Amino acid sequence: MLNFILKRLGLAVLVAFTVSFISFSLMFLSGDPAAALAGETASDQDVEAIRVLYGFDRPMLVQYWDWLSSALVGDLGESYYFKLPVASLIAERLQVTMMLGLCGISFALLTAVPLGVAAAIRPNSIIDRIALFLSVAGQAMPSFWFGLILIVVFSIQFGILPPSGTSTWRHFIMPTIVLGYYAMPAIMRLTRAGMLEVLSSDYIRTARAKGASEFTVLFKHALRNAIIPVVSLAAVQMGFMLGGSIVVESIFALHGAGYLAWESIARNDLPTVQALILVFSLFYIVFTFLSDVLNAWLDPRMRAG
């Protein structure tokens, strides 16, 4: 077990450093970051001044090393636009995004798991078909379009939910649904497949034979085993969702880290963009690592891989 954790940890750290390098080098894609920063109307002297001021005149690897060593102690530079330390800017905005992510994954689990279980109890029944249809349709629905439909229906037609903003819990209802539905199809399919497999196993037949009630069989014996892979899938999906929150946050003007990313990209605020890509990647790396460890802890067969 310890061996497995160390191996995974090593890979996670290696991946994290690679991602940090990639997100740093994105800045150099444009060729000359100083010219991009100065804008099209700047004179050559201005560009040169900016180049020296921000240290773009040094070799790229030196700049990367500088950036990385300060990033390791929590200093991610200063935002070009907000003129604030990027780290505190992101930390402040991340609260909203984390909140949204937790609500989204809870919503997805609370709807997809019962639906998956119901579908598995009676395969090919009406419920199973509805669940299948929902998961196929859900995967094809553009999330920005779904969000706008919700606004049209609940904010414009019925006027019961606020279309944008962050101030109350009611502002989070529609974003939660839009972000959560994205993870639903995968969770539902996995729950259904897991339940179907478990329900045909020997120990379920044993439980039924000794006279356990259907409720005990389904929830105490079957679901407990079928849920293991779902838990780790949920952790991975959570990592994906934080990265995907950029679309949802910009539709509903939720002032989280995703919205910050969109603003910074539109304003060419490169230090903030780099830092956000790094932070979102780190979240994904941490969540997948936790999910691997959780999996190995719950199911010893996974420790080999």
Place this chain on the structure above:
Amino acid sequence: MSDATTNMTPDPMLEAIVGPTPGQMLRKRIFGHQGLMIGVVVLGILVLVAIFAPLLAPHDPYAQSLMARMKPPVFLGGTWEHPLGTDHLGRDYLSRLIYGARVSLLIGLVAATISGVIGTAMGVAAGYFGGKVDAVVTYLINVRLAMPVVLVALAVVAILGGSLQVVIVVLGLLLWDRFAVVMRSSTLQVRGREYVAAAKAVGCSTPRVLMSEIMPNIANNLIVVMTLEMAHAILLEAALSFLGLGVQPPTPSWGLMVSEGKNMMLFEPWMVLIPGAVLFVLVLAINLMGDGLRDVTAPENRS
């Protein structure tokens, strides 16, 4: 004539003994699969629409008309002059939708092909050679998965400037992960088969084994992933264009149309609903086709 008809009717006795051929069984599975058939038909129609766009579109999708701005669709009290109304610049909505099919399908096809080539090369190499190659590919897949696609694509497109070509290449370079994962495990499954060993035994070179023994036997899975990634690329382009950092105006992209309609959403919700619905139908059709192909080509894997 009578000979021909007797030949066409299969002998029931013979059929009972021999049973249907694998080809017949495959055909039966294909035509009997509802989702697959719906997906193929809808996608086929949309492809034809995209190909014959200049013949089908009633107006020039770029032609603006200040006299005919924001006309409603015909079912909301508009006229047949503009069946689906006009946008805020007076451009015919139906014509823009028809030309938008070209943008979406082109992006889906080319981006999925680019990522398919990258992902397949990596996945097959990892699965076939194993060892260090496998370790490197697994590490690269992990790096790729850790990067948030939407954010990276947005940032890169913003830096390089949004154009159809840039969006296609950026998406193509980002979406190879599923190809690599699936191709790796498919290759692992077939590399130990007898026909691979036989090919090696008769002295086939490694490229030859890969191309004529491994590839044909994992092509099924490749096609399935290809369709699903096409859908993924189309959705991503729409999201990027919706956020204003994908394909730039005046290109008729469905995501861009939703974005432009968003400002008028309060009074004219159809401007958002129509392009989104078309996008939904296209992606649904591609996904139904992909899921159907998976069921049909690998019936034992059906859940």
